[in-house]
Amino acid sequence: MTHDHDHTEPHAPIEVDVSDGPDYFEVMVHALQELLVDKGLIDADEVRARLELIDSVEPSRGAALIARAWTDPAFKQRLLADGSAAIDEFGIDNYDGTHLIVIEQTPEVHNLVVCTLCSCYPRPVLGLPPDWYKSRAYRARAVRDPRGLLREFGTDIPPEVSIRVHDSNANMRYLIMPMRPAGSESMTEAELANLITRDSMIGVTVARLPR
Amino acid sequence: MTSRYAVGDRVRICARYAPGHVRTPFYVRGATGHIERVLDKFLDPEREAFGINAGTETQLYRVRLNQSALWPGYTGEPIDTLELEIFEHWLEPA
Numbered sequence A: 001m002t003h004d005h006d007h008t009e010p011h012a013p014i015e016v017d018v019s020d021g022p023d024y025f026e027v028m029v030h031a032l033q034e035l036l037v038d039k040g041l042i043d044a045d046e047v048r049a050r051l052e053l054i055d056s057v058e059p060s061r062g063a064a065l066i067a068r069a070w071t072d073p074a075f076k077q078r079l080l081a082d083g084s085a086a087i088d089e090f091g092i093d094n095y096d097g098t099h100l101i102v103i104e105q106t107p108e109v110h111n112l113v114v115c116t117l118c119s120c121y122p123r124p125v126l127g128l129p130p131d132w133y134k135s136r137a138y139r140a141r142a143v144r145d146p147r148g149l150l151r152e153f154g155t156d157i158p159p160e161v162s163i164r165v166h167d168s169n170a171n172m173r174y175l176i177m178p179m180r181p182a183g184s185e186s187m188t189e190a191e192l193a194n195l196i197t198r199d200s201m202i203g204v205t206v207a208r209l210p211r
Numbered sequence B: 001m002t003s004r005y006a007v008g009d010r011v012r013i014c015a016r017y018a019p020g021h022v023r024t025p026f027y028v029r030g031a032t033g034h035i036e037r038v039l040d041k042f043l044d045p046e047r048e049a050f051g052i053n054a055g056t057e058t059q060l061y062r063v064r065l066n067q068s069a070l071w072p073g074y075t076g077e078p079i080d081t082l083e084l085e086i087f088e089h090w091l092e093p094a
Helices: A024-038 A044-056 A059-071 A073-081 A083-090 A136-144 A146-152 A189-193 A198-202
Strands: A099-104 A109-114 A162-167 A172-177 B010-013 B032-043 B057-066 B081-087 B091-093
Touching: A024 A044, A059 A073, A059 A083, A059 A172, A059 A189, A059 A198, A073 A083, A073 A099, A073 A172, A083 A099, A109 A136, A109 A146, A109 A172, A136 A146, A136 A162, A146 A162, A172 A198, B010 B057, B032 B081
Parallel strands: A099 A172, A109 A162, A162 B081
Antiparallel strands: B010 B032, B010 B091, B032 B057, B057 B081
16 A cells, blocks of 8 residues: 555555555454354354345446436436335345435536545445545545546536535435436337446446447 | 424534544534435434444434535635535534
8 A cells, every 4th residue: 555644543544455464454353253253143154145245236236226217207206205215115125224315417416426534335226336436536536626536537517517526424325316318218228227337326427328 | 303403504514623433524624504404313423433322313414515615725616515414413503
């Protein structure tokens, strides 16, 4: 890992880098797990199965959810009104028990999600966050210079469109519903899902254009 | 549900710096905005971090801030905003 800063508190970097071996918090996690297993409160297979569950979720699940909302106006209204209830209705296992807020992109407001304090992310819908989402640079610049950051992602937001940054700093999780692109009117729900990328559901880009 | 603030109320985020498991980021402390929506009550993370859960449910809000007021020399547009979640004991009327 790079230590280009001079603070000395023993906190762990959010970025994953194994070259220096386990850090303080990884050692703590393993010690805690061993204690819980030794005491018979959990077993190793439960830990493994939980990790397997976490790893099994992919962004295509979120894309299917948004494609349904694009094609079913009543479902879209339910999803925007109560994200947690709507993903339950859609059959998504909200395995971490977090509360979901779905935010709609509009011609007037472009929304962007960040977690400045750590790496909070709608994992039951999108899976694990990309490494850049957890980087200090993204977390700082998403709030401080969102337009400049978006330009580096290839996303130019015109000055008349408002940027709204959502800092996922406490109990809620955020999923962005990109705008359905022009020219997609005759596409099926499954075809539409292919236009909806992970990054468009974080808000760093827009939905793909139909070919 | 009794919450101290309602949607649209002007609020200031407290500028306190005591250490602990605090979910109020430093960059918004002292900032003024308004209540965007009233969320549920959740365990107070500052007490939860010490294993104290009973009776600590605390009202959580989403607060909307104006980016150009939040950052000196903000280079975006005056219409840009930022929203985040703030517990009731970190808010005061503005």
